[in-house]
Amino acid sequence: xxxxxxxxxxxxxxxxxxxxxxxxxxxxxxxxxxxxxxxxxxxxxxxxxxxxxxxxxxxxxxxxxxxxxxxxxxxxxxxxxxxxxxxxxxxxxxxxxxxxxxxxxxxxxxxxxxxxxxxxxxxxxxxxxxxxxxxxxxxxxxxxxxxxxxxxxxxxxxxxxxxxxxxxxxxxxxxxxxxxxxxxxxxxxxxxxxxxxxxxxxxx
Numbered sequence: 001x002x003x004x005x006x007x008x009x010x011x012x013x014x015x016x017x018x019x020x021x022x023x024x025x026x027x028x029x030x031x032x033x034x035x036x037x038x039x040x041x042x043x044x045x046x047x048x049x050x051x052x053x054x055x056x057x058x059x060x061x062x063x064x065x066x067x068x069x070x071x072x073x074x075x076x077x078x079x080x081x082x083x084x085x086x087x088x089x090x091x092x093x094x095x096x097x098x099x100x101x102x103x104x105x106x107x108x109x110x111x112x113x114x115x116x117x118x119x120x121x122x123x124x125x126x127x128x129x130x131x132x133x134x135x136x137x138x139x140x141x142x143x144x145x146x147x148x149x150x151x152x153x154x155x156x157x158x159x160x161x162x163x164x165x166x167x168x169x170x171x172x173x174x175x176x177x178x179x180x181x182x183x184x185x186x187x188x189x190x191x192x193x194x195x196x197x198x199x200x201x202x203x204x
Contacts, residue, residue: 042169042197044092044156052173052191053100056154057108059189060177066110068186069149079105079177080114080148088158088171101152101175114148150177150186169195 038047069077081102086092102113115123130139154175161168176188 042167042195043090044088044171046096048171048193049093049097049100052193053097053104055191056173056175056189057101057104059191060175060187061108061110063187065177065186077111077149078114078146079111079150079152080116081105082151082153084153084173084175085155087155090158092156094156097156112146114146120145148180151180152177165199167197169193169197171195 038045066077081098084094084098084101086094105111106113127140127142131142134140152175154173156171156173158172159170161170171193172190173192174188174190176185178185
């Protein structure tokens with residue numbers, strides 16, 4: 001009976017120590033620059049999205065399709081960013097990556113970006129509302145949308161080489177521009193990212 005009592009007291013003491021240790025732990029949060037490169041897990045992150053979008057748009061703007069279009073049509077081409085398919089086993093926020101691509105194109109100033117399908121639906125709803133409620137001077141007319149000349153499409157692939165607690169992750173992002181009138185590809189490019197990860201408990 002006394003042995004059981006001692007065991008009970010000992011167990012309670014251990015639980016109390018564990019509880020106190022848990023209460024004593026603290027979390028620290030530190031603000032950092034949004035463009036600072038931080039890799040915690042080795043997975044695709046905001047730095048990858050930003051760097052890859054910059055590289056791909058730079059590649060696209062360095063090829064002659066833009067000048068060819070300007071020479072033939074006397075205006076900047078209209079581009080729409082279509083689907084970028086994630087073919088990896090990771091969750092990759094492709095919408096963020098597509099937004100980064102759009103931003104790079106817009107800020108570069110050499111092409112004009114057309115709104116996506118979802119965005120156009122919102123704009124059309126607003127335009128329809130204006131037909132009833134806006135003044136004639138400010139009401140926007142139907143049938144004046146700009147049709148895209150080219151669509152950007154792409155995909156993200158990944159290869160993982162793993163051994164024990166070490167891994168090498170290789171990402172390849174392929175993108176290409178398609179002429180919407182005749183389906184020809186006027187540009188194709190790719191960007192690669194390679195990461196070495198070392199951790200005793202690496203799980204991928």
